Amino acid sequence: SQTIHQWPATLVQPVGSPLSLECTVEGTSNPNLYWYRQAAGRGLQLLFYSVGIGQISSEVPQNLSASRPQDRQFILSSKKLLLSDSGFYLCAWVGTIGIMNTEAFFGQGTRLTVV
Amino acid sequence: GQQVMQIPQYQHVQEGEDFTTYCNSSTTLSNIQWYKQRPGGHPVFLIQLVKSGEVKKQKRLTFQFGEAKKNSSLHITATQTTDVGTYFCAGQGGGFKTIFGAGTRLFVKA
Numbered sequence: 406s407q408t409i410h411q412w413p414a415t416l417v418q419p420v421g422s423p424l425s426l427e428c429t430v431e432g433t434s435n436p437n438l439y440w441y442r443q444a445a446g447r448g449l450q451l452l453f454y455s456v457g458i459g460q461i462s463s464e465v466p467q468n469l470s471a472s473r474p475q476d477r478q479f480i481l482s483s484k485k486l487l488l489s490d491s492g493f494y495l496c497a498w499v500g501t502i503g504i505m506n507t508e509a510f511f512g513q514g515t516r517l518t519v520v
Numbered sequence: 521g522q523q524v525m526q527i528p529q530y531q532h533v534q535e536g537e538d539f540t541t542y543c544n545s546s547t548t549l550s551n552i553q554w555y556k557q558r559p560g561g562h563p564v565f566l567i568q569l570v571k572s573g574e575v576k577k578q579k580r581l582t583f584q585f586g587e588a589k590k591n592s593s594l595h596i597t598a599t600q601t602t603d604v605g606t607y608f609c610a611g612q613g614g615g616f617k618t619i620f621g622a623g624t625r626l627f628v629k630a
Contacts, residue, residue, distance in 0.1 A: 448620055
C-alpha cells in the first residue's frame with residue numbers, strides 16, 4: 406500500500422528565511438501529488454498539484470513554489486518566508502480512475518511557524 | 521474558479537444528539553468525498569459518492585449526494601465523544617484538482 410513521508414513535523418523559521426518541505430511517496434508509481442495549506446482552525450487551501458515529473462499547477466499566486474524532480478518526490482519551497490506563510494502544510498497523493506480523482510492520502514503534515 | 525462551500529463552520533452538540541454538515545458546490549461535481557480530521561492530525565478519507573442521489577451509510581454516519589450533483593450532506597446519528605473533529609467535503613475541480621470545503625468542526629459534550 407502507498408505511504409507518504411513528509412518532513413519535518415514542525416518547523417520554526419524567521420521571516421525572510423528560505424523554506425524547503427519535502428514529500429515522498431512509496432507504493433505507487435506516477436502519482437498525482439498535492440500540497441495543501443491549512444491555517445489554524447481553517448480549511449484546506451490547495452496550493453499546487455502535479456501529475457508528473459516537472460509538471461506543476463499553481464492554484465494561488467503567492468510566496469511559494471513547488472517542484473517535482475522525481476516521480477515520487479514533491480517539494481514545496483520559498484525564497485523568503487512571510488509571517489502569513491505560517492500554517493499546517495499537508496502533502497497528499499490522490500488516486501485516479503481514468504479522469505476521476507479518488508481518495509486522497511495525506512502525509513502527517515508540517516506545522517510551520519514563521520516568527 | 522470552482523468553490524465548495526460548507527456549513528456550519530462549528531457545531532456544538534450534547535452527546536447523543538444528531539449532527540449534520542452540508543456541502544454546496546458552485547458547479548456540478550463528478551464525485552464528492554468526505555474526510556475527518558482529528559485535532560492535531562491529518563484528514564482521513566471516509567467515503568466517496570459518485571452517482572446522482574446516492575446515499576451511503578457507515579454505522580451511524582449517513583452520506584448523501586444531491587440529485588443535481590452540486591450538494592452533499594453528512595449526518596451523524598447519536599453523536600459520541602469519539603466523533604469530535606473537523607469534517608470536510610471535497611470535490612473534483614477542473615483537471616485533477618481536489619477542492620476542499622472549509623470544514624465543519626464538531627464539538628461533543630459528554
